Amino acid sequence: MNWESANHFWAMGGYGFFVWGSYAVTALLVAAELVLVARRMRAARAGAARDVAIERIDAERRGRA
Amino acid sequence: MSDSPLTATRAPSSGFSLFYYASPQTFFPLAGKLLWPTWIIAIGLTIAGLYTGFFIAPTDATQGDSYRIIFIHVPAAWMSMVIYLVMAFWCAVGLIFNTRLSFMMSSALAPTGALWAFIALWTGALWGKPTWGTYWVWDARLTSELILFFLYCGYMALQAAIDDPRRADRAGALIAIVGAINVPIIYFSVKWWNTLHQGASVSLTQSPSMASTMLTGMLLMALAAWAYTIGVALVRVRAIMIERERHTDWVRQLGNATAGGSKA
Numbered sequence: 001m002n003w004e005s006a007n008h009f010w011a012m013g014g015y016g017f018f019v020w021g022s023y024a025v026t027a028l029l030v031a032a033e034l035v036l037v038a039r040r041m042r043a044a045r046a047g048a049a050r051d052v053a054i055e056r057i058d059a060e061r062r063g064r065a
Numbered sequence: 066m067s068d069s070p071l072t073a074t075r076a077p078s079s080g081f082s083l084f085y086y087a088s089p090q091t092f093f094p095l096a097g098k099l100l101w102p103t104w105i106i107a108i109g110l111t112i113a114g115l116y117t118g119f120f121i122a123p124t125d126a127t128q129g130d131s132y133r134i135i136f137i138h139v140p141a142a143w144m145s146m147v148i149y150l151v152m153a154f155w156c157a158v159g160l161i162f163n164t165r166l167s168f169m170m171s172s173a174l175a176p177t178g179a180l181w182a183f184i185a186l187w188t189g190a191l192w193g194k195p196t197w198g199t200y201w202v203w204d205a206r207l208t209s210e211l212i213l214f215f216l217y218c219g220y221m222a223l224q225a226a227i228d229d230p231r232r233a234d235r236a237g238a239l240i241a242i243v244g245a246i247n248v249p250i251i252y253f254s255v256k257w258w259n260t261l262h263q264g265a266s267v268s269l270t271q272s273p274s275m276a277s278t279m280l281t282g283m284l285l286m287a288l289a290a291w292a293y294t295i296g297v298a299l300v301r302v303r304a305i306m307i308e309r310e311r312h313t314d315w316v317r318q319l320g321n322a323t324a325g326g327s328k329a
Binding site for chain 1: 119120122123124129130131133134137138141176177180183184187188191192194195293297300301303304305307308311316317319320321323324
């Protein structure tokens with residue numbers, strides 16, 4: 001085991017700022033990308049569903065006329 | 066418009082064809098099926114890589130624990146270069162065979178490539194300060210990687226600026242293919258020029274110049290980065306397929322399924 005305690009682990013031998021600064025920003029950006037891409041997918045699906053719904057309403061109106 | 070059943074768009078099953086999955090309506094469900102296995106592999110590899118990197122790999126004799134940035138830095142830099150080459154490949158395929166899915170693949174990869182390029186630069190800066198004494202230096206390796214990041218941004222900006230997707234694809238393809246020349250420049254920069262950045266620790270022709278547990282951790286993280294990239298690009302390409310094929314039957318069928326049969 002490399003670390004005597006949790007404090008030693010977080011200190012990273014005095015390089016904590018640089019090591020955790022790297023990992024934190026990477027984790028943050030990856031999380032942000034996942035959120036954005038999931039949102040884009042949801043919006044695309046909703047758009048396709050909306051198209052179908054609009055077509056249905058148009059068809060119904062025309063059927064009644 | 067009548068509610069006539071939409072005609073099936075599946076290709077005839079006359080044997081296996083390499084181009085069977087080259088059309089969006091056949092690739093869309095395949096990409097969906099590949100997603101969960103890809104995420105599980107990505108998470109598993111990340112856990113294994115981080116555990117190896119922080120708890121098995123020893124402290125470096127000269128750099129102390131600052132070297133542990135390598136487990137992100139090198140995979141990110143590798144991915145940023147590989148993704149650009151893959152984008153250039155898909156753009157070339159798109160130009161030659163005029164396949165619309167190829168350009169969608171390229172567009173889907175660009176944001177993730179930019180992400181990795183930025184992470185490579187960011188972690189490089191944070192690694193440079195304790196080891197070189199500076200966050201940034203205009204040496205060949207760092208500058209060419211920065212140019213790669215700008216190429217990704219330029220590709221995305223150009224695609225966003227052109228309304229007609231076919232023209233946007235062609236303009237983007239030009240940046241992707243011409244810009245690909247920058248990738249070997251990044252890779253060989255440490256050999257061609259006298260750089261502050263160190264030479265390759267891992268190469269195909271020589272045995273790696275680092276402890277085997279460090280190398281294992283780095284390779285696990287590199288594979289994790291691959292899996293993540295594949296997963297996120299698959300989601301994005303699926304979204305792009307729907308966005309671009311709004312008028313087609315297969316997207317309408319998809320919309321029908323999403324809307325549910327409640328109003329039918």
